[in-house]
Amino acid sequence: MKLSDLKIGQIGVIKEFTDLALSVKLMEMGCLPGESVCLERIAPMGDPIAIKVSGYQLSLRKDEASNVILYP
Amino acid sequence: MKVALVGNPNTGKSSLFNALTGLNQKVGNFPGVTVDKKYGTCKLPNQQVIQIIDLPGCYSLYPKTQDEAIVYDVLSNKNNESHPDLVVVVVDATNLKRNLLLYFQVADLGIPLILALNMNDLAEKEQVYVDADKLSERLGVQVVKISARNNENIDGIKRAIVTAPNFAIHSSTYAIPHTSQNLVDHISHQFASDNEYASLLLAHQYSNVKHLSKDETEQLDRLIEEQNFKSKDQQVEETIWRYNYIDKLIKECVQVVPKPEAPSLTDRIDDVLTHKVWGFVVFFFILLIIFQSIFSWAEYPMALIENLFSWLDQIGHSYLPAGAFTDLLLNGILAGLGGVLVFIPQIAILFMFIAVLEDTGYMARITFLMDKMMRKVGLSGKSVVPMIGGLACAVPSIMAARNIESWKDRIITIMVTPLISCAARLPVYILLISLVVPDDKVFSVFDLRGLTLLGLYILGTAGAVLVAWIMKNLIKGKEASYFIMELPVYRKPRWRNVFLTMYDKVKTFIFQVGKIIIAISIVLWVAASYGPPKRMEQIDLKYESSEFVNNHSEEDLDRMKSAERLENSFVGILGKSIEPAIRPLGFDWKIGIALITSVAAREVFVGTMATIYSVEGSDDDTTNIREVMAAAKDPVTGQKVYTTATAFSLMVFYAFAMQCLSTIAVVKRETNGWKWPVIQFTYMTVMAYLASLVVYQLLK
Numbered sequence: 049m050k051l052s053d054l055k056i057g058q059i060g061v062i063k064e065f066t067d068l069a070l071s072v073k074l075m076e077m078g079c080l081p082g083e084s085v086c087l088e089r090i091a092p093m094g095d096p097i098a099i100k101v102s103g104y105q106l107s108l109r110k111d112e113a114s115n116v117i118l119y120p
Numbered sequence: 121m122k123v124a125l126v127g128n129p130n131t132g133k134s135s136l137f138n139a140l141t142g143l144n145q146k147v148g149n150f151p152g153v154t155v156d157k158k159y160g161t162c163k164l165p166n167q168q169v170i171q172i173i174d175l176p177g178c179y180s181l182y183p184k185t186q187d188e189a190i191v192y193d194v195l196s197n198k199n200n201e202s203h204p205d206l207v208v209v210v211v212d213a214t215n216l217k218r219n220l221l222l223y224f225q226v227a228d229l230g231i232p233l234i235l236a237l238n239m240n241d242l243a244e245k246e247q248v249y250v251d252a253d254k255l256s257e258r259l260g261v262q263v264v265k266i267s268a269r270n271n272e273n274i275d276g277i278k279r280a281i282v283t284a285p286n287f288a289i290h291s292s293t294y295a296i297p298h299t300s301q302n303l304v305d306h307i308s309h310q311f312a313s314d315n316e317y318a319s320l321l322l323a324h325q326y327s328n329v330k331h332l333s334k335d336e337t338e339q340l341d342r343l344i345e346e347q348n349f350k351s352k353d354q355q356v357e358e359t360i361w362r363y364n365y366i367d368k369l370i371k372e373c374v375q376v377v378p379k380p381e382a383p384s385l386t387d388r389i390d391d392v393l394t395h396k397v398w399g400f401v402v403f404f405f406i407l408l409i410i411f412q413s414i415f416s417w418a419e420y421p422m423a424l425i426e427n428l429f430s431w432l433d434q435i436g437h438s439y440l441p442a443g444a445f446t447d448l449l450l451n452g453i454l455a456g457l458g459g460v461l462v463f464i465p466q467i468a469i470l471f472m473f474i475a476v477l478e479d480t481g482y483m484a485r486i487t488f489l490m491d492k493m494m495r496k497v498g499l500s501g502k503s504v505v506p507m508i509g510g511l512a513c514a515v516p517s518i519m520a521a522r523n524i525e526s527w528k529d530r531i532i533t534i535m536v537t538p539l540i541s542c543a544a545r546l547p548v549y550i551l552l553i554s555l556v557v558p559d560d561k562v563f564s565v566f567d568l569r570g571l572t573l574l575g576l577y578i579l580g581t582a583g584a585v586l587v588a589w590i591m592k593n594l595i596k597g598k599e600a601s602y603f604i605m606e607l608p609v610y611r612k613p614r615w616r617n618v619f620l621t622m623y624d625k626v627k628t629f630i631f632q633v634g635k636i637i638i639a640i641s642i643v644l645w646v647a648a649s650y651g652p653p654k655r656m657e658q659i660d661l662k663y664e665s666s667e668f669v670n671n672h673s674e675e676d677l678d679r680m681k682s683a684e685r686l687e688n689s690f691v692g693i694l695g696k697s698i699e700p701a702i703r704p705l706g707f708d709w710k711i712g713i714a715l716i717t718s719v720a721a722r723e724v725f726v727g728t729m730a731t732i733y734s735v736e737g738s739d740d741d742t743t744n745i746r747e748v749m750a751a752a753k754d755p756v757t758g759q760k761v762y763t764t765a766t767a768f769s770l771m772v773f774y775a776f777a778m779q780c781l782s783t784i785a786v787v788k789r790e791t792n793g794w795k796w797p798v799i800q801f802t803y804m805t806v807m808a809y810l811a812s813l814v815v816y817q818l819l820k
Binding site: 068 | 396484487606
């Protein structure tokens, strides 16, 4: 399952990333393997999305989120 | 002594900077890039005066944007003129974990540090208690609890600066991995670096480091390849290691009292502001207010400034002796200065709104709302505010594009904003529309002239979207374009910060853009007032001859003389010489002259028309100009000059052409060189020419 597949309010735990360069940026922002993330809201036009991670709100585009693999 | 403030965005770093420096601050540019360099002075309890530098907000020393690259360079390069003796790392206590990542990277560079623990009050409200003493003990640096927003314990920071050690006494945390040790040793040796982490960072970023010579870069290329150094893998390893370390530290020093999860105030506000319907309604309403304010609030102070300058001009003309020097002083320099200062109200008002939007956290929501739509045409969600501002004036709007982090998005926004029809085009549009469009109603409701005007605004916006889309595909981005962005908690705006932003922007505009504007206006003025001396002499003689003096009133003489002088000035000669080129657009040489003089500013078109046709009455009196222009006939063919085809062709030309030297000057300053203003001027002129050509040939 990917981060981009979460529904609003659903929580997932990060397993790994499929894009190395993107994973560096995401990890700096606190999205580490083992960290739980919650999908908080989706922008009105369906993209980008906002997630709660390590106590704050982070927004990212859907195609970026599709590189984040969650534990099933 | 130099002290740098470093921290994540939205940690209250600017508030601390303002609290430390007050009005003793300046804004400049970091050399070679358009990133604001904010610095100022601060007096310590021991009477020592130190320099404070506010570095741009960043998340790590692995830069992803121009702003972050500056922080890396300033901190890691000892030869950088801004390299500090001491760093104050500002961290947000409500988000300590992510903030500490940057702290430890900076700490490992071996610069003396102080940790400013900000927003502790907010953290305690959330039942998060940070044990500052224990944190200080574990980090080996002073930890000072502050509330920058409420100006609390700023003295604590000042005292800590006084007692801070001259060299780093804290130990470094991250040990260079074995696989990279060899490489790091080589680099440390070669660049005489005493800090291993700095050498490691150089291995990661040398290809973007400006101060290295070509030889040094090539040497590093070889070393990296020899040692099989994998930058991204190494970064991942380091980040994970640091977060593990931080997790353990936080367990020791931070106590969290669990509490039931309730939606926060920010969540509830976001439910409305990012709502499918209400989100856009509110956003549209806010844009309307901004647009209205720069359009109408600015009108009174602008009129005041204009009146002040025309008053000075009158005074000058009545008290100074007539002559070339007075002419230069009043019509060249004073007029140029007036042209600069008249922008102050619009700049101040637009930046007041932008500072409030940024400060409250709403700007991030605008980006969130608009990203998908704007991305389709190559712009960012943050381009919306500058482009709406462009409806009033491109000058403050282009300055506002600095808030867009991505270099490519920023350049595209700057390039297309002048295509949005600004307030200065309005007098030109109104004059030409009233000349050729009948005052009729369509379907007995819509005013035909109003519809034409609306059409011109739509044309400009469509042009901007089209060009943005083309540039999106043409310009190569220098940096990976990520959207990944924090949505900060909503906060009340800090009026002190808002005021300081307005003050800084106005000051920057006057001192850095103003001089280019004044210089170019003087050149234009000289070209429009002087011509080949022989011709000018003849004109002077002609109007002194008894034949003229006896048959015309003094006023008429003056008017006719200025018309003829303009016609024979350098600008006039140029205007005539381009006639063959603008004939296909339906323009004669008189329009040619107006096109050249209105490079200074579009509204000059009306005044130039008044001079060329030597219209009676003041420049502002459009009715007279309109009548004279309506009656104007081509001397050869005897046909009307301002046919519908010519007027529409001219309006379309003004919709697209870059007839504004203030915009050129501000683009030069914001892009740090003449490359982009030249590209912009060229593409807009070509676009205007082609569009006018099509319009004239179709309507003719």
